[in-house]
Amino acid sequence: MNMIDALTTAFQLPFMMRALVVLLVLSLAAGFIGVFINLRGLEFLTDGLTHAVFPGLAAGFIVGGKDGALLGAIIAATAATLLLTWLSNRRVGNDATTAIVFTALFSVGVLIVSTSSQQTSGLEQLLFGHLLTVTEAEALTTIGVSALALAVVLLTFRRQLFRSFDEEGSAAAGYRVLLTDVALNVSIALVVVAASAAVGNLLVLAVLIVPGALARLVAVRMGYLFVTAIAVGMLASWLGLATSFTLSVDAGFNVPGGATVALFFVATYVLALLYRTVVKQVRT
Amino acid sequence: MSYFERALIVTILIGSLAGLVGVLVVLRRRVLFTQALTHVTFPGAVIATVLGASMQLGAVLACLALVLILSLLGQLRGQGSQAASGVLLTAGFALGVVLQALNPTIPVQIDSYLFGSILASTWADAAYVVAGFALVLLALLIWGKQVLFFLFDHPGAMAAGISSFWVDALLLILATITVVVSIPAAGAILAIALIAAPAAAARHLTDRFFVMMWLAPVIGACSGVLGLVVSRSFGLSAGASIALMAAIFFVLAWGWAQLRSPKASAKTTPTAVRA
Numbered sequence A: 001m002n003m004i005d006a007l008t009t010a011f012q013l014p015f016m017m018r019a020l021v022v023l024l025v026l027s028l029a030a031g032f033i034g035v036f037i038n039l040r041g042l043e044f045l046t047d048g049l050t051h052a053v054f055p056g057l058a059a060g061f062i063v064g065g066k067d068g069a070l071l072g073a074i075i076a077a078t079a080a081t082l083l084l085t086w087l088s089n090r091r092v093g094n095d096a097t098t099a100i101v102f103t104a105l106f107s108v109g110v111l112i113v114s115t116s117s118q119q120t121s122g123l124e125q126l127l128f129g130h131l132l133t134v135t136e137a138e139a140l141t142t143i144g145v146s147a148l149a150l151a152v153v154l155l156t157f158r159r160q161l162f163r164s165f166d167e168e169g170s171a172a173a174g175y176r177v178l179l180t181d182v183a184l185n186v187s188i189a190l191v192v193v194a195a196s197a198a199v200g201n202l203l204v205l206a207v208l209i210v211p212g213a214l215a216r217l218v219a220v221r222m223g224y225l226f227v228t229a230i231a232v233g234m235l236a237s238w239l240g241l242a243t244s245f246t247l248s249v250d251a252g253f254n255v256p257g258g259a260t261v262a263l264f265f266v267a268t269y270v271l272a273l274l275y276r277t278v279v280k281q282v283r284t
Numbered sequence B: 001m002s003y004f005e006r007a008l009i010v011t012i013l014i015g016s017l018a019g020l021v022g023v024l025v026v027l028r029r030r031v032l033f034t035q036a037l038t039h040v041t042f043p044g045a046v047i048a049t050v051l052g053a054s055m056q057l058g059a060v061l062a063c064l065a066l067v068l069i070l071s072l073l074g075q076l077r078g079q080g081s082q083a084a085s086g087v088l089l090t091a092g093f094a095l096g097v098v099l100q101a102l103n104p105t106i107p108v109q110i111d112s113y114l115f116g117s118i119l120a121s122t123w124a125d126a127a128y129v130v131a132g133f134a135l136v137l138l139a140l141l142i143w144g145k146q147v148l149f150f151l152f153d154h155p156g157a158m159a160a161g162i163s164s165f166w167v168d169a170l171l172l173i174l175a176t177i178t179v180v181v182s183i184p185a186a187g188a189i190l191a192i193a194l195i196a197a198p199a200a201a202a203r204h205l206t207d208r209f210f211v212m213m214w215l216a217p218v219i220g221a222c223s224g225v226l227g228l229v230v231s232r233s234f235g236l237s238a239g240a241s242i243a244l245m246a247a248i249f250f251v252l253a254w255g256w257a258q259l260r261s262p263k264a265s266a267k268t269t270p271t272a273v274r275a
Helices: A003-009 A014-040 A042-087 A093-116 A119-128 A136-155 A158-166 A166-171 A175-195 A200-218 A221-249 A257-283 B003-027 B031-051 B053-072 B081-102 B110-115 B123-152 B154-159 B164-206 B207-236 B238-261
Strands: none
Touching: A003 A221, A014 A042, A014 A093, A014 A136, A014 A158, A014 A175, A014 A200, A014 A221, A042 A093, A042 A119, A042 A175, A042 A200, A042 B031, A042 B081, A093 B031, A093 B081, A093 B110, A093 B164, A093 B238, A119 A200, A119 B123, A136 A158, A136 A175, A158 A175, A166 A175, A175 A200, A200 A221, A200 A257, A200 B081, A221 A257, A257 B081, B003 B031, B003 B123, B003 B207, B003 B238, B031 B053, B031 B081, B031 B110, B031 B164, B053 B081, B053 B164, B110 B164, B123 B207, B154 B164, B164 B207, B164 B238, B207 B238
């Protein structure tokens, strides 16, 4: 089977179609939220949140299966946000506190997984996902949770935008900063949860961070930022999925699908970077 | 000597080294950057192993590449160092995972690389740590004064002719050495806990720089030993236990600082560090 087939007819297979749908939905939600992550400079916090959600995912998964994982992750994300606000202190830089809180939570997750019986496969699946073997139930969960994340941001869209450009202005206009931040953090956490089956806890960062950063490279106006981020995410998902299919079905490598998808996200970013530098050179 | 005793020695060494360099990293507010360093060592080590070179060498080269790319990307609008390190970080992980999957025979285990494999450490690992420690101590003996001056009084140090670029470069090299040799203990994800937490805990306990310089290594070594003992008694992951122990020390130190002077909490200006 050649690459063209992998890009087109391969999607007639039900598991490929399911993976594609999951990734497209994720790209939509993550691309939208990713623009805010970039505008607010929240990449490090996002990285931390993915680590912080991990113990919730692990504990919830062991206690109550997939539904438990969702609930656990939301609790963990909220707890992490509150813990961070509480521990932040100017004696020690915020970056140090953030790193310590999030890695501590992540190690709790690893400890939880290391005590459970099916640890090896469980840990790798939680970290890197299992894109090509996503079940129907998992796909539905992903769609539902992504929709929820998108809804949270859309409902607070006005204040998120205001907050991104003018923190003091938005506070003066009566929007509560803490509430706005918690809404965005929760929606990031929701995307992390939604993506955990397909791309896993470590690689979800690509889906969340890269499209926003890329859009910022090529677009200037707000509307274009969102459109670019979402479109690029969807394109990279499609190409990444087809490559992963070729690698695992034809070549027989055991590559986590999420990893090839993440690499395609990064590749589109590199292309945008080249475009940006070339255009800049030509215009100046 | 049993494998556990060897692991104890390696942990004590790594804990003290990470604590020592952590003081500089925390005071200069370079934790975020060091975090990106720890993550990017992963593909470096995988590539080096595929090519048949030493893992440590690959990790060092990957760190240097990261520094170079970051400084170039940082000049673009809308691509702050955060966005740039975020992208590189994911690129690092994804690349590492794919390369590892494409070369199933290479002896880099994802689990042990991400979460540490202290119990499997060899005398070669110990030798690397000792060499790294020696380099860091040597650098601090030679340039410690300048670094100290720079950390306290940035404009003053610049006025006295200390180049900000070179001090930052020195800090970066020390951080790279520490990250590369610490990874066996806590892994690529958790090494940052071992670097940041002891130093941040020491910062909560004292305002004096020289006290921090020995307190942080002691806390780091204690976290290592306690984590290892806990992991052995309860059958838990060693790297995660060590990282968690360091975080517990941080929270205890934070609590102690709150008790000692409740007014010196978040809102007030911090007291400056003294020599």
